[in-house]
């Protein structure tokens with residue numbers, strides 16, 4: 001559990017969520033599944049099983065303001081909007097008691113980009129679901145590599161086979177589970193759901209991932225109060241000067257390499273804790289079904305059966321433990337390297353030199369903030385089509401954040417439009433040439449963050465807000 005020092009950010013987060021809690025404990029609303037879109041509450045109970053993108057995705061909208069999710073997930077926003085017209089409105093609902101979400105549709109930058117993407121990249125073919133097609137070969141390659149690695153692991157259980165299996169697990173983690181859970185791998189919701197569940201097989205929990213990643217991180221990228229990724233490694237690592245500095249942070253750019261391999265283990269503790277608490281750090285599991293909750297336990301059972309029980313039966317416990325350790329290390333390193341470079345460059349952080357634009361947008365109150373500009377400034381790209389194939393599009397992080405429900409194979413074409421629109425709007429678009437260059441920059445940034453003074457003004461503002 002994070003130390004008391006991080007409480008300022010989390011208190012504010014909890015305060016925002018307590019408001020939601022009040023509405024939830026009100027018996028008038030507890031019996032229905034409601035959501036809020038642009039200030040109007042709707043009863044979506046009967047719509048959930050009919051949602052064209054899948055029940056497990058629309059569940060994320062339950063019990064909260066879904067405007068940001070809704071406007072960032074539907075490329076054919078106009079078509080999706082028509083569904084709201086047919087849903088029952090809840091006239092007496094206390095909309096103002098619920099934390100307001102950002103409104104991506106109000107961002108001129110985002111609207112201009114979206115319009116051009118539809119016109120120039122998909123040319124109307126989005127009506128046939130083109131934006132969610134094209135990654136089939138990549139998915140087949142990832143799954144084939146994973147199956148071959150597992151056969152190798154089961155036959156020659158040990159640390160080396162574990163390392164190879166961990167790389168396969170990491171590849172699943174960044175590609176098919178990630179895109180599947182975003183609803184971006186296929187036009188068939190069941191396929192996306194099944195690919196998303198691969199997260200559980202590799203040692204995560206797709207349910208927790210969706211709440212943590214989609215509800216907290218994607219909507220509020222690099223917001224210290226609302227993006228759980230900003231403080232999830234704290235106090236071990238300090239990714240933001242709005243978090244209090246501790247003596248050990250001065251060496252974080254060195255010891256991070258020793259801490260990385262424990263990420264897989266940290267997931268396990270976090271997933272069980274979230275299941276018990278009914279929430280991840282940044283989001284309550286308000287719409288999660290019983291089956292979704294059961295999938296966390298079933299997934300853990302399947303993961304440990306494959307990783308430990310089967311090899312232990314075949315080759316004994318010491319070999320299985322060595323294999324699991326190898327797996328843990330390489331899986332964690334692959335995931336950590338890809339994730340950490342995505343939003344932790346100096347330009348993406350509000351308090352480092354040269355990040356004035358980022359500071360401005362992240363310190364603007366949420367209701368007045370330009371969501372599209374925030375996503376661009378808080379994300380970093382690197383590499384090109386090769387990186388795109390191996391990371392499921394996570395190397396083009398800016399495009400991924402603007403269009404999480406579009407298949408990653410389209411990101412290179414979208415990137416050209418995003419870069420042009422950002423240049424026209426004067427918004428800094430971060431693109432590093434290679435993974436090596438972005439990693440070097442990440443280490444420099446980590447060193448700077450480890451010794452930079454606390455942003456006391458931001459901390460005081462947070463404290464005042466929490467009080």
Ligand code: HEM
Nearest residue numbers: 052053057058060061069073075076079080083084183405
């Ligand atoms: C309660 C509010 C929602 C309504 C009324 C709604 C409505 C719709 C409709 C009508 C479509 C078909 C769109 C089309 O054919 O282009 C759709 C597709 C989809 N929805 Fe939703 N949706 C809601 C919430 C969500 C949420 C919260 C998510 C994600 C977190 C989501 C993700 C998707 C995805 C991935 C698709 C397929 C995307 C596509 O074909 O462009 N929806 N939704």
